[in-house]
Amino acid sequence: MTDDQRIHPSKVADDRASLLSFLDYQRATLAMKCAGLTGEQLKRRAIPTSQLTLLGLVRHAASVERSWFRLVMNAEDVRPPWPGEVDGTFAEFHVEDAEPEEAFEVWHEECALARSVAASFHGLDDTVGFRGETISVRYVLTHMIEEYARHNGHADLLREAIDGAVGE
Template identity: 45%
Template sequence: MDTDTPAVSAADSRVRRPPTADERTTLVAFLGWHRETLRVKCAGLTAAQLADRVLSPSGLSLLGLVRHAAETERFWFRTVMAGEPFEGLYAGDGAFDVARADERTVDEAWAAWRREVEFGERFVDEARDLDVAGDEPGEGPVSLRWVLMHLLEEYARHNGHADLLRERLDGVVGL
């Protein structure tokens, strides 16, 4: 397995969020927490388990969530905030469309996610403030603050899905 793939242990590797901090530090810490939560939820599972669609009739899988998170990070930071042309990682809504997977597919998904998270982290670190704006095709101008809040919303919602998927896969709860 690639080093970007979560460890076999589901040990909690999340960094404590600061209870008193400025707005930027707080937003970045909470987003980091939720990013790491997705990794923790997937830790210790096989490629087949990560691709398993255990909530019929939904086609949702943990691997689909990882791929969707990579695509989401890419869109918001590269396209909207940095102004790069959108080049999707997966065709159409293919991020969620994972019926079967092998270790290579899993490693590639984690590597893509890590690349996009690192790009986003660099963008935030280099931004002069949270009022830096990008252009979202459907919304128009959006601030970095708005994007960070939106990503928090995205991860929180999908980590809830990950909770249900993980419990159905192997009974593990509360990660």
């Protein structure tokens, strides 16, 4: 597991560039945590007390990207890529029959579309209305960084349990 695919955020960029680069950094961190693993390793529930898998985290990231950027910010009529719930949890976390290649393809596509949606707004203070709430671009970007950072902590533990690989 190497850190050669992540671009470290600038320490002097403006707010918008900082938020966008930190989000891309977090996306690249998830990709790094999954790099070099087999499909079976990506599906492995490596922590005995948890149902989480690296592939489930990738599928969840794709769903969250789609939801916040396309549904909320761009008002698209989109459905989750893995619809429904299984046993009271989001379907994207149930990976027994999932195809890793499809999950990564959907995730990369959603990240690219999210970048496009974010770029379509003039500034961080631009807002949209969604289900009776006013939501700013700043909020969505900050929330997405938090979402990835939390799950990248999970990914770090999963990866270490799978093959001993550690890294920031």
